[in-house]
Amino acid sequence: MSDQTTTSRRPVGRPRTKAAAGGTSELGARAEIVAVASRLFAAKGVSETTMAEIADGAGLQQSSLYYYFRSRDAILEEILGTVNRVPLEFVERLKLDGGPAAVRLHRLIRFDVAALSEFPFDINEVHRLASRQPEGFDLYWEERQRLNDEIEALVAEGVEGGEFLSVDSRLTAMTLLANDEAVQHWNRGRRRLANRAGPDAGDYTSAEIGLFLADLALRGLLARPARLDAVRRASLAREAGEAPESDI
């Protein structure tokens, strides 16, 4: 297809009549389109984003998009194809790292909130669109279910190991994941509710929100809530690259 030669000063092909809105990227047209589409999908919603807008953002005319992508949905599928990979890879990393289920769950929630704040679209909308045309979204659903199952397994491990109260681990997983997603919605966009008053008061960072959420959830799950401080410390230490606390 279209690969730029890395030795050329200017790409082969007819010259563009306008630059990309964010400056011409070195990534090539295809990646530019994906990046612009991601941003627009997130800001305006998938349904309300037009091909003309995507083209504009990428510094192309609308029809050029079809040289790289079969259709509008193909762009969405491309984006969807990578979305679950990030959290699933983090889950794999948690398995390698080991440690108590509570610490791992705490870390996962914080990670998830941070990742979702960078999410290229409103997940509710995507799910709705995907439900109506299943072709092309199979991988997305499969990975999404796996992510859900992993969290469920993690909660179940905590329950069985006596770290957590005897909760329904499936419902817990659903709730936690849903909360991560919802919080990303409120922490984004033009109108921010429930954030600090005033334009200069600053808003909650996604790290703050993630930590708050992880604490609240863990406090609600721990068989011994008094362990929360130790769990939080171990969780934060992991991300700072320190050695994990022992015997919590």
Next chain:
Amino acid sequence: MSDQTTTSRRPVGRPRTKAAAGGTSELGARAEIVAVASRLFAAKGVSETTMAEIADGAGLQQSSLYYYFRSRDAILEEILGTVNRVPLEFVERLKLDGGPAAVRLHRLIRFDVAALSEFPFDINEVHRLASRQPEGFDLYWEERQRLNDEIEALVAEGVEGGEFLSVDSRLTAMTLLANDEAVQHWNRGRRRLANRAGPDAGDYTSAEIGLFLADLALRGLLARPARLDAVRRASLAREAGEAPESDI
């Protein structure tokens, strides 16, 4: 405008050529349109719902919708005008009922989840649409902010009264409300993740989910988690019309 005379057998005006999809309602065309639009907005998203579909559902031709509503957005505004009223009224009721902040919060979460399961649209989408055209949505945003503030005040009351841990009440309010909203999304629609396996295993009811969520949240907030059972009992007793438990 259009008011049906209550004494007439059949409404004045040209007869319809088809019945409303859900049977002809006694409410009149305007209310029918609102009801159908609400259902479709919820099922398909606001952006993806067409005027033709709404008309079809109401047993009218498309252009008839404009006799009753100025535009598509006017239908949405009509629906939005009532949405926050239900939870806000419940909040008022909580104030009248009194009782510990923990019990009131528990009841509110359960109520909110139940109400949101009947919500006539995906709230994320509406917020996105409303952000892009502020005219007509002022009341909605005002009420939405009030609801948020009320929950924040309730949490703050619990914190000050020593019922809850010293949490950021604003961030807590945002989190709880967001979670209610997100859970409604997963408890609706065609593809249900993280629900019980199998087609006959049954899914979580919104009451189950609401109770779970209320318990999890309160367990995470209570200064003395051991009080949760009593809080739950008092919360459930309220809804069953029994006298509230005293001295919890």
Next chain:
DNA sequence: GTCGATTTCGAATTACCATTGAAAGGACTC
């Protein structure tokens, strides 16, 4: 039967948007 009010239809308009296909404009090779 006529008239006014109400409700609805049907046809049309307008705008928008996804997509197609031919042609243009450059680099590179022979």
Next chain:
DNA sequence: GAGTCCTTTCAATGGTAATTCGAAATCGAC
């Protein structure tokens, strides 16, 4: 210089959807 390849533009098509507007079809009053 011609031809090939790649990339992009331009013009157009076809379809869809929101909205407009004139007229039809009914009821009720007189």
